[in-house]
Amino acid sequence: MATQTHTKPPQAVLQYRGKNFDASAVETFLYDWWDASGFFTPGPERPGEKPFVMMLPLPNVTGDLHLGHALGFGGYEDLMARWHRMRGEPTLWLPGSDHAGIIAQIVVEKELAKEGAGRKGKDSSPTLGLSRAEFLAEMWRWMDHYKPRIYKQLRMLGCSLDWTRVHFTMDPDMQRRVRIHFIRMYRKGHLYRADRIVHWCLTCQTTYSDLEALHVVRTDQLSYVRYPWAQPMPAGTPDVVVATTRPETIVADTAVAVHPDDPRWKGLIGREVLVPVSERKVKLIGDLAVDREFGTGVLKVTPGHDATDFEIGQRHGLQVLSAIDTRGFMTPAAGPLAGLDRDTARTAMIERLKEKGLLVRQEPITHNVGIHDRCETVDEPLVMKQWWMKMAPLAKPAIEAVRRGAVRIVPKYQEKIYFEWMENIRDWPVSRQIWWGHSIPVWYCTDCNEIVVPDEDAPDPTACPKCRSTELRQDPDVLDTWFSSALWPHSTLGWPEQTPDLARFYPGSVLETGYDILFFWVARMLMMGIENMGDIPFQTVYLHGLVTTERRKMSKSKGNVVSPVGMIEEHGADALRYALVNGIAAGADSEFSEGKLENGRRFVNKLWNAGRFGLAQLEARPSALTGPIDVAPTGPDLTEADRWILSRTEATVEDLTRLLEQYQFGEYATALQQFVWTELADFYIELAKPQRRPAGSLDAAVRTLAYVLDRVLRLAHPSIPFVTETLALQLWAHGRTSDDAPSLVVSAWPKPGARDAGLEDRFGLAIEVIRRIRERRQEADLDPRTKVQVALGGDAAPLQPFAEIIASLTGAEVRFGGGEGAPTLVRAVEVRVDVPREAATDRARLEKELADALVLLEKTRVLLGSEFATKAPAPVIARERAKLAEREAAVASLRSELAKA
RNA sequence: GGACCCGUGGCUCAGCGGUUAGAGCACUCGGUUCACAUCCGAGGGGUCGCUGGUUCGAAUCCAGCCGGGUCCACCA
Numbered sequence: 008m009a010t011q012t013h014t015k016p017p018q019a020v021l022q023y024r025g026k027n028f029d030a031s032a033v034e035t036f037l038y039d040w041w042d043a044s045g046f047f048t049p050g051p052e053r054p055g056e057k058p059f060v061m062m063l064p065l066p067n068v069t070g071d072l073h074l075g076h077a078l079g080f081g082g083y084e085d086l087m088a089r090w091h092r093m094r095g096e097p098t099l100w101l102p103g104s105d106h107a108g109i110i111a112q113i114v115v116e117k118e119l120a121k122e123g124a125g126r127k128g129k130d131s132s133p134t135l136g137l138s139r140a141e142f143l144a145e146m147w148r149w150m151d152h153y154k155p156r157i158y159k160q161l162r163m164l165g166c167s168l169d170w171t172r173v174h175f176t177m178d179p180d181m182q183r184r185v186r187i188h189f190i191r192m193y194r195k196g197h198l199y200r201a202d203r204i205v206h207w208c209l210t211c212q213t214t215y216s217d218l219e220a221l222h223v224v225r226t227d228q229l230s231y232v233r234y235p236w237a238q239p240m241p242a243g244t245p246d247v248v249v250a251t252t253r254p255e256t257i258v259a260d261t262a263v264a265v266h267p268d269d270p271r272w273k274g275l276i277g278r279e280v281l282v283p284v285s286e287r288k289v290k291l292i293g294d295l296a297v298d299r300e301f302g303t304g305v306l307k308v309t310p311g312h313d314a315t316d317f318e319i320g321q322r323h324g325l326q327v328l329s330a331i332d333t334r335g336f337m338t339p340a341a342g343p344l345a346g347l348d349r350d351t352a353r354t355a356m357i358e359r360l361k362e363k364g365l366l367v368r369q370e371p372i373t374h375n376v377g378i379h380d381r382c383e384t385v386d387e388p389l390v391m392k393q394w395w396m397k398m399a400p401l402a403k404p405a406i407e408a409v410r411r412g413a414v415r416i417v418p419k420y421q422e423k424i425y426f427e428w429m430e431n432i433r434d435w436p437v438s439r440q441i442w443w444g445h446s447i448p449v450w451y452c453t454d455c456n457e458i459v460v461p462d463e464d465a466p467d468p469t470a471c472p473k474c475r476s477t478e479l480r481q482d483p484d485v486l487d488t489w490f491s492s493a494l495w496p497h498s499t500l501g502w503p504e505q506t507p508d509l510a511r512f513y514p515g516s517v518l519e520t521g522y523d524i525l526f527f528w529v530a531r532m533l534m535m536g537i538e539n540m541g542d543i544p545f546q547t548v549y550l551h552g553l554v555t556t557e558r559r560k561m562s563k564s565k566g567n568v569v570s571p572v573g574m575i576e577e578h579g580a581d582a583l584r585y586a587l588v589n590g591i592a593a594g595a596d597s598e599f600s601e602g603k604l605e606n607g608r609r610f611v612n613k614l615w616n617a618g619r620f621g622l623a624q625l626e627a628r629p630s631a632l633t634g635p636i637d638v639a640p641t642g643p644d645l646t647e648a649d650r651w652i653l654s655r656t657e658a659t660v661e662d663l664t665r666l667l668e669q670y671q672f673g674e675y676a677t678a679l680q681q682f683v684w685t686e687l688a689d690f691y692i693e694l695a696k697p698q699r700r701p702a703g704s705l706d707a708a709v710r711t712l713a714y715v716l717d718r719v720l721r722l723a724h725p726s727i728p729f730v731t732e733t734l735a736l737q738l739w740a741h742g743r744t745s746d747d748a749p750s751l752v753v754s755a756w757p758k759p760g761a762r763d764a765g766l767e768d769r770f771g772l773a774i775e776v777i778r779r780i781r782e783r784r785q786e787a788d789l790d791p792r793t794k795v796q797v798a799l800g801g802d803a804a805p806l807q808p809f810a811e812i813i814a815s816l817t818g819a820e821v822r823f824g825g826g827e828g829a830p831t832l833v834r835a836v837e838v839r840v841d842v843p844r845e846a847a848t849d850r851a852r853l854e855k856e857l858a859d860a861l862v863l864l865e866k867t868r869v870l871l872g873s874e875f876a877t878k879a880p881a882p883v884i885a886r887e888r889a890k891l892a893e894r895e896a897a898v899a900s901l902r903s904e905l906a907k908a
Numbered sequence: 909g910g911a912c913c914c915g916u917g918g919c920u921c922a923g924c925g926g927u928u929a930g931a932g933c934a935c936u937c938g939g940u941u942c943a944c945a946u947c948c949g950a951g952g953g954g955u956c957g958c959u960g961g962u963u964c965g966a967a968u969c970c971a972g973c974c975g976g977g978u979c980c981a982c983c984a
Contacts, residue, residue, distance in 0.1 A: 027944070222981085229984085251984060298983050306984055315982035374983075424912060428980070522913095523978080552913090558977065590921050590931070596913080596977075600920055602933045610932095612944065620943035677922070677931065692943075778950085785950045791939055863928070874964040875926095883926055883965095890927065 014044055016736045016750070023733060028615035030579025033733050038162050046752040047167045049097035052511055059091035059098045060515035062496050062545075063161075063168060064528070067107035068175065069114040069153045072160040073561060074554040074587070074599055075521055077571035081164035081580060082588040082726075083551055083672060084519045088167050089725040090667055091516075093756035099512050101499055102168035104157055106150075106177040108488035109211055109381055112443040115149045139442055146443050150175075160572060165580045165728050167752065172508075174499045176491040177445070184498040185445045185491045187463045188539065193449075197401065197538075198437070200458070202392050204310075204317035205436055206377065209335045210384040213440040214393060216487065217433065218527055220386060222375040227252045229372035230357065231302065233365045234263055237279035237288045245271060247280050247291065248367050250302030252374065253312070254360065255352040258285045258341045259330035262308040264319055267293030269304055283365045284356065285342050294319045311390050327390050335387060349387070394438040394447065394484070398534075402432045405533040408543050414533065416548045417670050418594035421522055428526050437487045444485030453478035493531035496544035503539070515545040522550040522594065523560075549670060552596035554587070574604060581727035582607035588726065589676035610680050611730050614723065617688050618734035621712040624695070625741050631709035635745040636738065637717045639760050640710035644703055647808045648694040649711040650763060651770040655686050656715050658767065660759040663722050672726075679723055687715065690774065690816075699815050713738065724751045773809040775833045780817040780840055783831060787842035795819045798826020800837035801900060829853050829904050832860070832897045850905070857901040864894040 017036035025032060041047060049058060061084060066076060084100065092098035119137075137145065154175065161168060174181060192198045205214040232254060234247040247263060260282045265272040276293045289308075296319055297306045310320030311329045320327060330341040337344040337352045343359070344352045360366040377386035406429045408414045409422060416422045438447060450459040452471035459468050459479060470477045494502070496518075500509040514536070518529060529548055536544030553560045556567045574583050586607030591597045625632070639653060659682045666675040693699065695708040716738055724731040728751070735751045748754035780797055789795065797819040799806055806813070810821045819840070829849050830837035867890050870876075876884060 027946085217980095249984080253984080296982070301983055309984095313982075313984075315984075318982070372984095375981090418913095420912070424979070427911065431980090526979090553978075555977085560978070592922070594913085595921085598920060600933085602920065606920095606932055609944090609946095613947095616944035616947095618943085623943070673922070681931080688943085689948075693948090696942085698942085781949060782951085785938070788938085791949085859928090866928085870965085876964085878964045879926075886927070 014040065016040060020733050021736055021740065024619075025615075026619075028579070028612050028730055028733075030581060030611075030729055031576065034163070034165070034575075034580060034729050037729055037732055038165060041167070041750065041752055042162075042170060044750070046750055047100070047169045048171050049099050049169070052097070052507070056097055058512060058516075059088070059096040060512045060545075061088060061100045061517050061519065062499070062515060063100065063102045063166075064518075064520040064524070065103045065105040065176065065492060065495065066157055066161075067110055068104040068150060068157060069107060069111045070157065072157070072164070072571055073568050074571050075561065077164060077574075077583055078554055078587040078597075079519060079521060079551055080161060080166050081571075081584040083549065085164070085166045085584070085728070086588070086672060086725040087517060087519065087549075089728060089752065090756065092167070092752065093721065093724070093754060095755065098167075099172070100166070100168050101172050101174070102158070102161065102166070102170060103174040103176070103495070103499065104154060105488060105492055106175065106444065108439060108444045108485070109213060109215075109441050110488075111153075112146070112441050113211070113381070115146055115443075118149060119145055142442055150177075163572065163575050163580060165584065167728075172499070174495075176488070176495075181491065181498060182445055183464075184494060184502060185486065186448045187503055188494055188498075188535070189445075189448055189486070189490075190460060190463050191539075192396065193460050197397050198394060199397065200392060200394050202390055203395070203436070204314050204388050204390050205393055206379070207333065207387045207389040207391070208379040208382065208384050209333075209387055210382045211379060211441070212333065214391065214436055214438065215379055215381075216436055219380045220377045221380045221383075223378055223383075224373060225376045226371050226373045227376075228369050229302070230254050230360075230369045231367040232257065232283060232307075232360055233367055234280040234283060234307075235365070237281050240278075244275070247305055248303045249305045249307040251307055252372060253309075253353070254356045255337070255341075255344065255349055256309045256312045256330060257283055257307065257356060258337075258344060259309050259311045259328040260285075260287075260289060260307045261310060261320065261325045261328060262289045262292050262323065264292045264294045264297050264306045264308050265304055266297040266299045267295065269297075269299050271304060283363065284344075284359050292319075292323050294322065312388055314388050317388075317390065329390060331387060331389070333389065393436045394449075394482075396435040396437050398432045398434050401534040401538055402429045402530075404537045405429060405530065408533065408537065414543050414546060414548060416550065418550065421525065421548075421550050421594065424522075425525060425530065429530060435487075437490050438482070438484040439487055440484055442485065444488060445491055447482040447484055447486060449482040450479040451482065452476055453480055489527055489531060492528060493535040494539070496532055496536055497540050513540060514543050517547045517549055518545040519549045519551065521553065523553065525550065550594055552591070552594050555596055555598050558598065569599060578604055578608045579611060579729065581611045581729050585610060585676060585727050588672050589680070591673040593670055593673070610684065611727055613688055614683055614719070614727070615730050615734065617683065617692060618716055618720070618730075618738070620692055620695075621716045622734075622737055622741075624697075624709050624712055625738070628706060628709050629741065631706035632713060632742040633710075636713045636742050637744040637746070637757075638714070640707065640714055642707065644707040645711065646694075646701060646704050646707065647766070647770070648691060648812060649704075649707055651766055652687065652691040652715055653711060653760075654763045654767050655682065656718050657760045657762045660718060660722065660757045664756070664759070667725075676726060679726070683719060683723070687719065691715070693816065694812060701811070713741070717744065718757050720751060721754055721757050724754075728752070769805045770809065772834060772836065773806055773813055776806065776836060776838055777813055777816050779831055779833050779838050780813070780819055783838075783840040783842060784817070787840075789842060791818065793818070796826070796841035797821045798828075798837075798839040798841070799823050800826060800830060800839065801832070801896070802835035803837070806836065830900065831856065832900065835893055835896055837900060853901060853905050857898065857905065860894060860897045860901055864891070864898050867891045867894055 017040050019036045020033045023032050064079060088098055088100040206220050207214055229250050229252055231248050231250050249263060263280055276291055278291050279288045280291060282289055296315055308316045308319050310317045310325050310327045312331060328340050330338055331349055332338050335349045337347045339345045344355060347355060409425060416425060448461060450468050452474060454476035455471060455474040457471050457473040459471060461468050468479055471479060496515055497513055500512055502509055532544050561568045571583055582604060586603040662678055663675055695712055697705060700708055720731040720735045732751045746755040803823055814821045826839040827841045828839045830839045867887060871887055871891060
């Protein structure tokens, strides 16, 4: 990357030699160096380039990272960003944080309470004393404290974010963009102001949207209350009895409703009853929303305090009475209950009903109750004037974009959930009655009630354009925090100006986040991106699963949130990042466990030590390196083992590249570990040790090690950047690479080189033979230092070149052909391990092997004798036939041995 | 109430139509401390939730049921 001004790598990293990898010794040095060197900033635009662009799912500014963030940011997103960057794509991963509206306000209010201040004029405030302007000044003061804090945590995770482009949703320029967006949406008629029933939080003193309402199961008293007929009725007319959990709202009833087809009530619809206590006459109406099965089949209709009832009320033109105010106290409209809080009012109402003989009975009921997701206060539905966004027209093209494949959701089944929600989308209440947030660019004229919305980039209005009055009052509300984050993919790049960044980086490539904010954020970004840009904001949505504890989603309210910060400090970011991703399928939830973290730590350490071994060999023979490290070594001095690990390395390059292309990050991590630990460390490094090398091949081992390490470090870097970079810098100090990369961050992702599939297969057979010999030794309970004779017979010719390797790894003397003792079979190879065994035991083992072999042979025979032989695909049949031959040979061999025994 | 996901060895998870179903942890046994206060080697352990169906062939596809989870929803 041409223009980057990288400095020399930190000495502390170059010199770090710990026997066990101590991440804390290198992490901060490396991150600061990467950042300062500009590695995370895309270089200048090149013609024909295909940039990789991702937006960080902006964390709440006052929040702490939790494991879900560690999984998303560190596990998947940084992995993708680093991988694409290494593939040569100019990569922009844009960081930022969300002002988090009500959450941040609550956090800071608590801080201020400690200092003895708070919001003025709100009774719910911890303390009094601050004007709105003073309070906002305090908010900004606290932002200076929280912003570096959350950004520091992102850096700890190793996220390769472009900090030169960091944004905060409340930055002045972002406020301007939000204001322009609001004005445009208003002029287009997408935003409107209306009296509707909304969720109201008595604690937070604000409205909130359906998405922010949670439901919990609770047991309450269900009271059956009789509403006397308002006029004399014929004998035998049933009593009107409603069942309610909220008797205090009876005073705001403006109808009672039954199902229009309910035979019990059919003829009575239109008659009137008396609302208990308030003695008001209301009609019995018929509405389809009524459930005939529930209670008595009669519903009390309270449009002012229940969402269903509000809708019924609208259909029937019912009056809306508000009996509860925004602080939860009964209003004058509540008559005798006026002034009581809602809980006291409930008890009082029950007492009055009892006195009047209208309380029929009470019984416990278990039902769902809505609560505010931020504070868990029980929802108080109220009718209020709010700003709403009309969603259906915006949803349409966003649905279409996914349907026609312009936007792809991974895993695919999440698309169904997306469609389901988008097709039934409801209007979005966007105003909030708090102070911290984007203000609404709307003024109301005190004199003529005109609504004044200024032009884009116009100053705040000072006079009413209609009546010239200067008595203008700005809407005191602020916008839902998701209103600004919905614009994130284009607002951060400069919209509405046609900036170079916007032209170059919009639309983005991938949006990675947890599936739990699909609606909150992803869907809204799609809608606003299409609306404002005329184009989708990203091509792929990758949704990861939840990190659970005891099978449950982590959430603050459950108190089961685990912090990754301590884990990073203790085990290193690499270990954590790797542990979270390893072995987890796309989109699957995963239970966090210490065991995973431990495995991650050990894997990182394993790689570190494999690297240390390689470096030590290189230091011992510095002249061995003749060309660039990353050019595959050749030459007659390469051993079979060298050529094998080289071929396996290329195979691993192929596999891992494919897995990443398919978003199979869990499999990528597992395959990486398999290769590094088993093939590289347990087999190759053992064979690369000088004491095991044939004379004259020591340099070849060094060259091979250096090359394989270089490949592996590149392959592993996207997931475990710190340990790989530490090793790469030290490795590259010994010689150059063909890409001359100053850092793995900006090095080239390997392209697979030539493989020798035949060699891989033959070496694989040798490994199987080695394992069988070890097994026989173990069975025989031999002292490990004892040399044994091993004779390889049958079809052992392919193993000739590996005789030394087999001998070296099993402590055996290997001969071909002949040999004493009964064989054990590995594919078509007869392995005779000459161990002192009694004939009887030996015979028993042969008999068991034969029995097993016969079972397998029979299985294959039956299969090939069935319809399989005519209906299965040819290659599958061919494989089975080959197996048949192998198994027949095995049986024959065992039989002849048994005859001799 | 609806939708979706999951149910595979003691634990955490892969595999999602074709060899004797894999990995890590845990467990048993045997070594080692010469890259790895560790590591190496070997082993035991699974009727792939249940019941049907489709198929030459099902852990894998379909249906129903049971259990767990998540989301959506106006049952008072």
